[in-house]
Amino acid sequence: MAIDAATVRKVARLARIAEPEDRLEPLAKELSGILNWIEQLAEVDTDGVEPMTTSVETTLPMREDVVTDGGDPAKVLANAPKSAKNFFVVPKVVE
């Protein structure tokens, strides 16, 4: 299935990646090339096959519902682009 520039614009928006207008066509071409190659999966008969999400067939382990870590805001904020008074500073979210 070929992807057009409008689809790339939409997907880039979903992925929160700014793509300039002049990149949309070339990207559409690249992504279409990859997806055309992927299309060969249609040849495989997968009727009645269970999707495989993991190679580790175990149930997730349970643990005690207790606090095991935390209480160190300085560590949490150590790499923040902006922080103040033990908070992350982010752009205004509510107008």
Place this chain on the structure above:
Amino acid sequence: MAELTSLTLKAALDGLSSKSFSSVELTRAHIEAVEAARALNAFVVETPDRALDMAKASDERRARGEAGRLDGAPLGIKDLFCTEGVESTAASKILKGFKPTYESTVTANLWRDGAVMLGKLNMDEFAMGSSNETSAWGPVANPWRTEGGNANLTPGGSSGGSAAAVAAELCLGATATDTGGSIRQPAAFTGTVGIKPTYGRCSRWGVVAFASSLDQAGPMARTVEDAAILLHSMAGHDPKDSTSLPIETPDFASFCGKSVKGLRVGIPKEYRVDGMPAEIEKLWEQGIAWLKEAGCEIVEVSLPHTKYALPAYYIIAPAEASSNLARYDGMRYGLRAEGANLTETYENTRAEGFGAEVKRRILIGTYVLSAGYYDAYYLKALKVRRRIADDFDQAWEKVDALLTPTAPSAAFALGQKSDDPVAMYLNDIFTVTVNLAGLPGMSVPAGVDASGLPLGLQLIGKALDEGTLFSLGSAIEKAADFKAKPKKWW
């Protein structure tokens, strides 16, 4: 003391234990080698002061009779592993300056056993690549060059820095990770040994995530035994990773050199792909002959869905990546590129921070997971993944392990394939099936091609049966007697 850097890890540990030299001496020799090899661009961060502190502490432990399994051995760490207080960027601009306040479980296990960190190793950005060219810090050069040639070749990827550093004798061994072949293909391209263990052997905690259902850490080293020693320390259950297996770690080194007589080794006929160079075909035949001579029974097997593994991978891995990499939003760590509002800040941050290949994969992943395409692409790929895993299960009824080439070519020139994503993806044609099925796979250097470049053979084992791979791997290593080394040009 150049000779100290030529030792195998095993020989170095023996030398430390017999007090032939100290860890400080051994570490200093490696620091000098690292500094003299900057032309390779293998290290993105060098930590000589920390290395010497760790070496000193190791010598003191040894003097007290408290030496651990790896005590005093200088290693390199792939930049995908978070290391406390030391910049960890996954070779991406978006993580420039990021200094984790915690240590990955795998590296913590190495330090627990006394290892010394020389620094962080270059790689493809977020481990997405097969040539190391997607690194934001520039490609790594393979220490190997064609005979008489002076063009820089790729060390493979994504663990290209690990492979180059081990091959160039800058460290005794290195950590690496493998999502579709990122340990085994670079090992083949640099004449080193690399093993991706069974999914769940090594904890993924503190390893920057690419595709969580496929990512697995493993070692790169110069001998099969060295790889076994390293994996022993790296592996082990970790409650902080729910996919880490709650099982004992065997003493992998004890399997090296064990007789392989009577083992049934499968040769999957679907791995004879069109256009495979005659030299690789010949090497494979040679590998079969070696294992026959060692007493193995060779059995032809069929893995009928092999050709669908790469296309399935290029849905599953980008899908998981698009989700995993959503965390890089410029709010809590890493790069922030301001915009007029919150959404624009996200979009600018990610446009500026991610490289072209990473963006490409995020876009594909976002597309195949988006409304209307999920069933046709993502669900379909998960079903094909099951078919691929079933193929292996059927093979295990007849054989104990499989022998294949590791990669469809020797190392190629930097820049040769970077314009064609699908041509680049085809590098992983023999390695990616193993990740989808969660199985262990090892690459062992087995010979050189006509231009003098190393080639590797891959062994694939049953889940949790790394032991058999170490036995077969050391049988091939012994028969191949691979002694070639890259000629020093750096």
